[in-house]
Amino acid sequence: MSRTVKLAVIPGDGIGPEVVGEALKVLDAAVQGGDVRFEQTPFSLGAARFLETGDVLTDADLAAIASHDAILLGAVGGVPGDPRLANANIERGLLLKLRFSLDHYVNLRPTVVYPGVPSPLSEPGDVNFVVVREGTEGPYVGNGGAIRQGTPHEIANEVSVNTAYGVERVVRYAFAAAAARQGKLTLVHKTNVLVFAGSLWKRVVDAVSAEFPDVAVDYLHVDAATIFLVTDPARFDVIVTDNLFGDILTDLAGAISGGIGLAASGNINPDGTYPSMFEPVHGSAPDIAGKQLADPTAAILSVSLMLSHLGLETEAARVATAVTADIAARTGAARTTTEVGDAIAALAAN
Amino acid sequence: MSRTVKLAVIPGDGIGPEVVGEALKVLDAAVQGGDVRFEQTPFSLGAARFLETGDVLTDADLAAIASHDAILLGAVGGVPGDPRLANANIERGLLLKLRFSLDHYVNLRPTVVYPGVPSPLSEPGDVNFVVVREGTEGPYVGNGGAIRQGTPHEIANEVSVNTAYGVERVVRYAFAAAAARQGKLTLVHKTNVLVFAGSLWKRVVDAVSAEFPDVAVDYLHVDAATIFLVTDPARFDVIVTDNLFGDILTDLAGAISGGIGLAASGNINPDGTYPSMFEPVHGSAPDIAGKQLADPTAAILSVSLMLSHLGLETEAARVATAVTADIAARTGAARTTTEVGDAIAALAAN
Numbered sequence: 001m002s003r004t005v006k007l008a009v010i011p012g013d014g015i016g017p018e019v020v021g022e023a024l025k026v027l028d029a030a031v032q033g034g035d036v037r038f039e040q041t042p043f044s045l046g047a048a049r050f051l052e053t054g055d056v057l058t059d060a061d062l063a064a065i066a067s068h069d070a071i072l073l074g075a076v077g078g079v080p081g082d083p084r085l086a087n088a089n090i091e092r093g094l095l096l097k098l099r100f101s102l103d104h105y106v107n108l109r110p111t112v113v114y115p116g117v118p119s120p121l122s123e124p125g126d127v128n129f130v131v132v133r134e135g136t137e138g139p140y141v142g143n144g145g146a147i148r149q150g151t152p153h154e155i156a157n158e159v160s161v162n163t164a165y166g167v168e169r170v171v172r173y174a175f176a177a178a179a180a181r182q183g184k185l186t187l188v189h190k191t192n193v194l195v196f197a198g199s200l201w202k203r204v205v206d207a208v209s210a211e212f213p214d215v216a217v218d219y220l221h222v223d224a225a226t227i228f229l230v231t232d233p234a235r236f237d238v239i240v241t242d243n244l245f246g247d248i249l250t251d252l253a254g255a256i257s258g259g260i261g262l263a264a265s266g267n268i269n270p271d272g273t274y275p276s277m278f279e280p281v282h283g284s285a286p287d288i289a290g291k292q293l294a295d296p297t298a299a300i301l302s303v304s305l306m307l308s309h310l311g312l313e314t315e316a317a318r319v320a321t322a323v324t325a326d327i328a329a330r331t332g333a334a335r336t337t338t339e340v341g342d343a344i345a346a347l348a349a350n
Numbered sequence: 351m352s353r354t355v356k357l358a359v360i361p362g363d364g365i366g367p368e369v370v371g372e373a374l375k376v377l378d379a380a381v382q383g384g385d386v387r388f389e390q391t392p393f394s395l396g397a398a399r400f401l402e403t404g405d406v407l408t409d410a411d412l413a414a415i416a417s418h419d420a421i422l423l424g425a426v427g428g429v430p431g432d433p434r435l436a437n438a439n440i441e442r443g444l445l446l447k448l449r450f451s452l453d454h455y456v457n458l459r460p461t462v463v464y465p466g467v468p469s470p471l472s473e474p475g476d477v478n479f480v481v482v483r484e485g486t487e488g489p490y491v492g493n494g495g496a497i498r499q500g501t502p503h504e505i506a507n508e509v510s511v512n513t514a515y516g517v518e519r520v521v522r523y524a525f526a527a528a529a530a531r532q533g534k535l536t537l538v539h540k541t542n543v544l545v546f547a548g549s550l551w552k553r554v555v556d557a558v559s560a561e562f563p564d565v566a567v568d569y570l571h572v573d574a575a576t577i578f579l580v581t582d583p584a585r586f587d588v589i590v591t592d593n594l595f596g597d598i599l600t601d602l603a604g605a606i607s608g609g610i611g612l613a614a615s616g617n618i619n620p621d622g623t624y625p626s627m628f629e630p631v632h633g634s635a636p637d638i639a640g641k642q643l644a645d646p647t648a649a650i651l652s653v654s655l656m657l658s659h660l661g662l663e664t665e666a667a668r669v670a671t672a673v674t675a676d677i678a679a680r681t682g683a684a685r686t687t688t689e690v691g692d693a694i695a696a697l698a699a700n
């Protein structure tokens with residue numbers, strides 16, 4: 001009756017390997033003694049790999065990763081401004097390529113203000129919401145182009161592509177999430193300016209809303225949403241939005257909840273056709289890499305999201321509870337990356 | 351030797367007429383006794399006009415407005431969800447049409463945290479920056495479209511158009527602004543994802559930078575910029591960014607500086623070919639309209655921006671100083687819209 005989960009691990013660059021190490025330690029602790037086993041395959045991908053081999057993500061890498069049940073990613077990206085990386089675009093070639101190739105149409109980003117965690121807001125209130133960010137469309141599709149590049153007559157266009165198919169599936173996921181939470185869904189867009197995309201999103205939300213009579217629906221323009229995120233973040237339950245607005249709002253959400261060091265995310269293919277990928281929202285932070293300064297909590301919380309996605313709810317809750325307990329016990333004294341991981345692993349093993 | 355400024359006044363909807371009334375009161379006070387005279391022409395435009403006549407902005411309106419030296423606008427937009435306005439899109443048809451037709455390529459939005467004004471941030475620090483938002487390009491151009499609308503096969507596209515011509519002129523304006531301030535310019539974009547538009551913005555900033563050796567240049571992705579706006583807003587001096595990112599960042603900036611009730615803006619045509627337009631960043635807030643609850647300060651500060659744009663620096667400073675003095679004297683006791691206007695007008699008359 002034992003189950004084996006094939007886990008692709010992409011530690012990546014900078015602080016990625018450090019935080020992934022702690023996340024795997026907590027994973028081990030949370031599943032130990034149970035009947036599920038994680039069989040890990042490491043993948044060396046990111047700026048370091050590119051500098052070594054010139055590859056960003058080969059077809060063979062992609063096929064190998066796709067044959068796993070789930071992916072844990074640390075962070076990818078080299079030192080900003082490194083001239084050797086000028087034409088690499090690790091973000092588009094690796095991170096976004098994985099999200100698009102593996103049809104991660106739900107980018108799930110929860111925000112919780114934990115008691116005791118200092119927020120830049122003087123009165124954050126009881127903040128607990130999740131952003132359901134579309135992951136495979138919008139301005140991220142890479143359908144831009146330029147003419148007369150490098151001349152005074154250059155024109156550079158970016159195209160945001162939005163389909164009924166793509167919007168409906170993520171909106172339905174968001175409604176289901178809201179129904180399982182506080183029953184409140186906020187669509188964020190810019191319907192007054194982006195009238196075609198906005199109209200599609202609005203009509204899809206209205207249509208799917210009929211299937212979820214118990215979910216209250218609200219709408220905010222993206223600019224107004226940023227205001228409420230700092231003046232009244234407790235008002236939100238589930239936010240559904242497009243790829244770019246979701247990118248912006250979730251960094252802001254990470255900041256108000258006391259730092260991107262706690263922000264976890266899942267790039268989810270709810271259909272199960274492809275493995276889902278779990279990663280902290282933060283980047284590779286090369287400036288603090290290797291110094292045991294990084295907070296591994298976001299990576300650890302990403303493991304909790306992964307366990308939950310795999311149906312291992314007991315183990316997921318064990319990790320989440322361990323994090324909450326660890327945060328509640330924080331005194332403000334500095335701890336190394338390993339110390340945080342050890343503490344949470346000990347709590348998760350209970 | 352007296353000078354006459356022809357001022358088009360668009361009070362608009364909701365709280366627009368109230369705040370414009372106070373702004374004009376302060377304008378009168380600041381210029382009284384001097385040798386410049388403001389000859390005002392009111393234009394009835396907005397949701398109310400649309401409901402009355404079906405017009406949003408006629409060619410005749412536009413031509414008449416364009417023949418003025420400057421424009422003061424309150425706020426336009428009806429009650430959200432009003433079914434009679436469902437197809438009006440006052441924003442695109444009026445506000446954006448004015449900005450585009452009058453080539454307002456600089457949308458100037460200063461942010462100051464005034465001592466004594468409560469900010470949602472616990473430690474905002476010494477915040478004083480200005481966002482130079484591009485006003486005539488980007489995803490605002492209205493070049494979107496849809497096929498198979500209303501079917502499960504709908505595809506809705508939005509196109510962001512960026513030209514070397516358009517980017518360079520606003521970037522040059524921003525550099526000049528930075529040179530006259532603290533000498534620090536931050537480009538905000540999303541170059542790692544919007545690679546064509548991002549590359550154009552980046553290259554233009556690099557090129558123009560050579561003309562301003564004393565301005566230090568910095569770059570932030572838009573998502574990271576929202577983090578710094580809540581964790582360290584004092585780091586910014588001048589931010590230059592595209593139309594959509596500027597829209598988002600300036601609402602957030604308004605929120606952290608103690609509310610959109612203080613956020614002023616200028617839609618500027620620096621060439622002087624067309625009149626520039628000054629407006630508070632806030633909307634028409636129909637829920638509090640006519641109740642003397644609106645804070646006219648943003649509209650009054652917009653008058654200060656207007657005076658400065660018209661070269662009337664003494665008068666501009668008089669208004670700005672009056673606002674600062676009024677804010678410093680605020681006790682937290684509620685004042686009516688008129689009371690705030692009266693107080694600032696009295697100070698500006700000195």
Ligand SMILES: CC(C)[C@H](C(=O)O)[C@@H](O)C(=O)O
Pocket residue numbers: 091092095096247281542543573
């Ligand atoms: C690195 C970048 C491409 C990425 C994004 O924009 O999605 C990141 O900001 C994120 O939010 O995961």
Ligand SMILES: CC(C)[C@H](C(=O)O)[C@@H](O)C(=O)O
Pocket residue numbers: 192193223441442445446597631
């Ligand atoms: C009303 C809307 C079209 C406008 C914009 O998006 O520019 C507003 O939000 C602003 O910032 O002035």
